[in-house]
Amino acid sequence: MTPLDLAVLCDPVTRCPLEQRAQSLFSGPSIYRIEEGIPIFAPAPDRLNLKYQRMYDRIAPLYDFAEHAYKRIVKRDIRAFLSDAFELRPRMRILEVSIGTGANLRLLPSDAEIHGLDLSMGMLRACRRNLRRQHREAILYQGEAERLPFRDNTFDLVFHVGGINFFNDRRSALQEMLRVARPSTRIVVSDETEKVVAGAYQRIPFVNRYFRKRTAPVTSPAELLPPETADVQCTLVNRDKLYCLTFRK
Numbered sequence: 001m002t003p004l005d006l007a008v009l010c011d012p013v014t015r016c017p018l019e020q021r022a023q024s025l026f027s028g029p030s031i032y033r034i035e036e037g038i039p040i041f042a043p044a045p046d047r048l049n050l051k052y053q054r055m056y057d058r059i060a061p062l063y064d065f066a067e068h069a070y071k072r073i074v075k076r077d078i079r080a081f082l083s084d085a086f087e088l089r090p091r092m093r094i095l096e097v098s099i100g101t102g103a104n105l106r107l108l109p110s111d112a113e114i115h116g117l118d119l120s121m122g123m124l125r126a127c128r129r130n131l132r133r134q135h136r137e138a139i140l141y142q143g144e145a146e147r148l149p150f151r152d153n154t155f156d157l158v159f160h161v162g163g164i165n166f167f168n169d170r171r172s173a174l175q176e177m178l179r180v181a182r183p184s185t186r187i188v189v190s191d192e193t194e195k196v197v198a199g200a201y202q203r204i205p206f207v208n209r210y211f212r213k214r215t216a217p218v219t220s221p222a223e224l225l226p227p228e229t230a231d232v233q234c235t236l237v238n239r240d241k242l243y244c245l246t247f248r249k
């Protein structure tokens with residue numbers, strides 16, 4: 001497993017540097033445990049983040065199976081649009097916010113330094129298994145997109161796929177992605193449109209209970225970006241099932 005690089009990390013709350021002693025990271029009075037090689041930055045999320053952490057912990061063992069089954073039905077690469085959006089170059093340092101089981105790893109160059117954060121330890125464990133199977137390396141972190149444990153201006157590409165519609169605080173998550181990206185870096189954010197949430201998730205038994213009681217339809221979070229954000233573009237992809245929002249720091 002790739003060792004932690006303290007030069008890219010910071011305390012997600014105070015943004016002060018972290019120190020490692022044995023199986024913990026320290027910053028002033030804050031202590032973050034490292035479990036199974038993964039630093040735990042958000043052990044007790046609240047509200048929507050708690051609800052979806054539980055949901056993803058439960059569905060983690062089925063996630064890849066469901067993706068393969070869906071691909072066989074639609075008979076096309078449902079992630080191809082991401083490769084076009086990424087602007088890949090050699091030897092990039094890349095952050096996937098909400099890496100899940102690592103389904104996007106195959107789109108990333110083998111010489112990239114990959115960092116993946118997710119709220120769900122279930123998804124991160126599945127990701128680690130997939131990394132081993134694919135003989136790939138990535139550094140994994142448990143945490144919240146709204147408070148990233150990374151220093152300012154650290155990554156050459158920051159992207160997120162599939163969770164932001166139901167984050168506690170979408171505006172903070174976007175601001176965090178901008179903060180940790182290097183100047184002029186492309187940031188890519190994609191999630192399902194209302195067509196999928198209302199048309200599929202609210203109808204699938206067991207899954208539907210996580211999507212009831214919504215107060216508003218899902219929309220792209222483009223309007224939550226700070227006014228100084230450059231090159232903001234939002235397109236619909238995969239037959240209008242996903243939006244793909246790109247912008248630049």
Ligand SMILES: C[S@@+](CC[C@H](N)C(=O)[O-])C[C@H]1O[C@@H](n2cnc3c(N)ncnc32)[C@H](O)[C@@H]1O
Nearest residue numbers: 056098099100103119120123144145161162163
């Ligand atoms: C649909 S999965 C997508 C996983 C992966 N990005 C992919 O494309 O397959 C959504 C992921 O978002 C994560 N997630 C949900 N809320 C989060 C939050 N507030 N901060 C970080 N990750 C979150 C979930 O644990 C889950 O792994």
